[in-house]
Amino acid sequence: MGVLQHIQHQISALNDLIKINNDRIAGYQKAIESIDETGLNLLFNEYTDQSKNYVSELREYIHVLGGHPADGTTLSGKFYHAWMDVKATFINKDKHIILADCERGEDIAKKAYRKALDDKELIWEDERVVSILNTHLDGLRIAHDTIKALRDAEVNV
DSSP states (O other): OOHHHHHHHHHHHHHHHHHHHHHHHHHHHHHHHHOOOHHHHHHHHHHHHHHHHHHHHHHHHHHHTTOOOOOSOOHHHHHHHHHHHHHHHHSOOOHHHHHHHHHHHHHHHHHHHHHHHHOHHHHTTOHHHHHHHHHHHHHHHHHHHHHHHHHHHHHTO
16 A cells, blocks of 8 residues: 555544544534433533544544544444434433443543554554554543443442
8 A cells, every 4th residue: 555545544444433433423512412411411511522633633643644534423323313302212311221321432442542553554654543442442441431330329229
């Protein structure tokens, strides 16, 4: 693969992560709309801001590569959020279900970042992109573990 193809691959892969983060933002905004609990809403806002920061970093790096950052969400994210809307109309705004949905979203985000870090063409000889992705993945792991612990605690209530 030539240098130009390598850069185009990097831009495409980083744009996919922007879309995943946009899915995450949309998911937490739905969760905020679905529950009226100050503590959880503060946490959900924190994770929304975290993904906005991740998007900003990814956009910046795509510009460095000479590319154009993506907007929007993934197609699967659109289906997921549509399902959450339908489910919300039929199910009482159950805290456990909302937290389970958030955990599922965190699993999807972590999987996308792990896949990106396994993509040798994306990370080849690019320590900066590896550092960005590892930092983001660390934040996602912490968020996942927090959401999972809250979900598990809700089962025991």
